Amino acid sequence: MTAETLLARLADETTIAIDELLAASGLAGEELAELVEFGALEPAGATWTFSTRALVAARRAARLRDDFGLNAPGMALALAYLERIDALERRLRELECQLPGWEA
Amino acid sequence: MKYKDYYATLGVPRDAAADDIKKSYRKLARKYHPDVSKERDAEERFKEVQVAYDTLSDPEKRAAYDQLGQHRPGEDFRPPPGWERQFRFEQGNLDDFDLADLFEHFGGGGFRSQGARRGGTGGFAMPGQDYEVTAHLTLEELHRGAEVSLDVAAPERTPRGTIQRAPRTVRIRVPKGATDGERLRVAGRGGPGVGSGPAGDLYLNIALRPHPRYRTSGHDLYLELPVTPWEAVLGAEIEVPTLDGRVKVAVRPGSRAGQKLRLAGKGLPKPREGHGDLYCVLQVVTPAVLSDRERQLYEELGRLSGFNPRGHLE
Numbered sequence: 001m002t003a004e005t006l007l008a009r010l011a012d013e014t015t016i017a018i019d020e021l022l023a024a025s026g027l028a029g030e031e032l033a034e035l036v037e038f039g040a041l042e043p044a045g046a047t048w049t050f051s052t053r054a055l056v057a058a059r060r061a062a063r064l065r066d067d068f069g070l071n072a073p074g075m076a077l078a079l080a081y082l083e084r085i086d087a088l089e090r091r092l093r094e095l096e097c098q099l100p101g102w103e104a
Numbered sequence: 105m106k107y108k109d110y111y112a113t114l115g116v117p118r119d120a121a122a123d124d125i126k127k128s129y130r131k132l133a134r135k136y137h138p139d140v141s142k143e144r145d146a147e148e149r150f151k152e153v154q155v156a157y158d159t160l161s162d163p164e165k166r167a168a169y170d171q172l173g174q175h176r177p178g179e180d181f182r183p184p185p186g187w188e189r190q191f192r193f194e195q196g197n198l199d200d201f202d203l204a205d206l207f208e209h210f211g212g213g214g215f216r217s218q219g220a221r222r223g224g225t226g227g228f229a230m231p232g233q234d235y236e237v238t239a240h241l242t243l244e245e246l247h248r249g250a251e252v253s254l255d256v257a258a259p260e261r262t263p264r265g266t267i268q269r270a271p272r273t274v275r276i277r278v279p280k281g282a283t284d285g286e287r288l289r290v291a292g293r294g295g296p297g298v299g300s301g302p303a304g305d306l307y308l309n310i311a312l313r314p315h316p317r318y319r320t321s322g323h324d325l326y327l328e329l330p331v332t333p334w335e336a337v338l339g340a341e342i343e344v345p346t347l348d349g350r351v352k353v354a355v356r357p358g359s360r361a362g363q364k365l366r367l368a369g370k371g372l373p374k375p376r377e378g379h380g381d382l383y384c385v386l387q388v389v390t391p392a393v394l395s396d397r398e399r400q401l402y403e404e405l406g407r408l409s410g411f412n413p414r415g416h417l418e
Contacts, residue, residue, distance in 0.1 A: 004275070005251060005275040005276065005277050006274060006275065006276045006277065006290045006293055006306075007276075007277045007279065007290070008276050008277065008278055008279065008282075008288035008289065008290050008308050009279075009288055009289050009290070009291070010279055010281055010282060010286070010288060010375045013279070013281075013375055016291075020291075023231065023302060024234075024291075024305055052287075052288075052289050055289065056287050056289075060139055063137075063139060064137075064139060067133045067137055067154075068130065068133060068134075068137070069130070078139075082139060090321070090322065093321050094321040094322075094324075096319070097319040097320070097321050097324075097326035097383075097385075098326060098362070098364065098383075098385050100328060100361070100362070100385070100387045
């Protein structure tokens with residue numbers, strides 16, 4: 001048993017190289033290239049490095065590919081919708097916070 | 105070993121064609137996939153569906169599963185003699201496993217990680233499994249940063265090539281700046297790789313426990329602040345609790361219900377620098393019970409006041 005304490009990394013705190021992104025997400029290089037081309041994933045800089053946020057999205061894409069048989073355009077579309085839902089839910093949450101008489 | 109009826113999980117007959125199994129899986133995935141579904145137990149349900157599909161979609165695994173015979177779900181059973189050898193199961197003692205573990209390591213292959221690394225390389229270098237765990241934190245813990253201890257119990261491959269369930273306790277430092285629903289990554293701290301394969305990663309989901317006072321939206325906090333009608337009308341200085349202690353806020357004369365008072369920097373810390381804000385949402389409340397004197401004063405106010413809030417409706 002280890003006694004060390006591990007430090008978790010926040011979504012935007014560190015960037016990872018393309019190899020690590022591919023290995024950690026299970027996406028193929030070609031799929032990644034397409035997802036970036038479609039604007040579904042965005043490199044963190046001019047050289048192809050990615051934030052943990054992008055990795056989480058890439059893993060999501062790979063899951064959708066495996067479980068629904070999606071190709072790259074399908075993954076890009078699904079990611080776009082899911083991001084939109086996330087944004088709407090954030091907004092909904094923000095508005096709900098301002099309603100009177102909530103139950104804690 | 106407890107029996108699980110994979111055919112029932114997928115809702116198909118035992119003689120279902122491969123295509124029908126796939127169709128049924130897709131349908132259930134549509135319903136329970138955690139990326140798509142908001143049903144409460146979606147993730148659990150989907151895992152069961154996935155485990156069942158993993159086995160039944162692979163002709164070899166399906167044959168091995170069928171050889172186990174049909175039992176009642178949850179019934180304790182033993183595989184027929186020679187079953188492991190016939191189907192090239194590597195590990196010696198089957199008692200330590202549940203059915204899902206067993207088929208996951210079918211034929212001596214590596215781990216299938218949760219989602220990410222499926223369809224991997226085959227061969228003997230397999231990346232380790234990714235772990236995904238959830239830390240339930242209080243708002244105060246998120247505010248000051250927290251250390252969480254999590255129990256990770258996952259099958260691991262020993263140097264001799266057998267599989268064992270190795271419970272581990274990992275301590276993880278959640279850095280300041282994390283928010284509810286965020287997914288943090290600890291690289292290389294998932295399951296060990298097989299052969300020259302790299303270790304998996306550990307993903308930590310942050311789940312915020314409800315707070316009796318504050319609601320959170322990202323790094324911002326919201327506090328419902330009840331004020332009396334006369335405080336709203338005349339203005340007041342009110343003490344409000346923040347995560348850093350109590351502070352005084354000025355309610356301006358003529359304030360309305362629903363107005364937000366922003367206390368800059370009194371929200372949750374942001375990743376690099378700065379903090380979110382705390383918003384006090386004014387709520388004008390009226391007393392449910394009035395003394396005679398109070399009632400008199402309100403009645404007098406009603407007679408005296410020329411205020412008409414409904415002028416525009418006339």
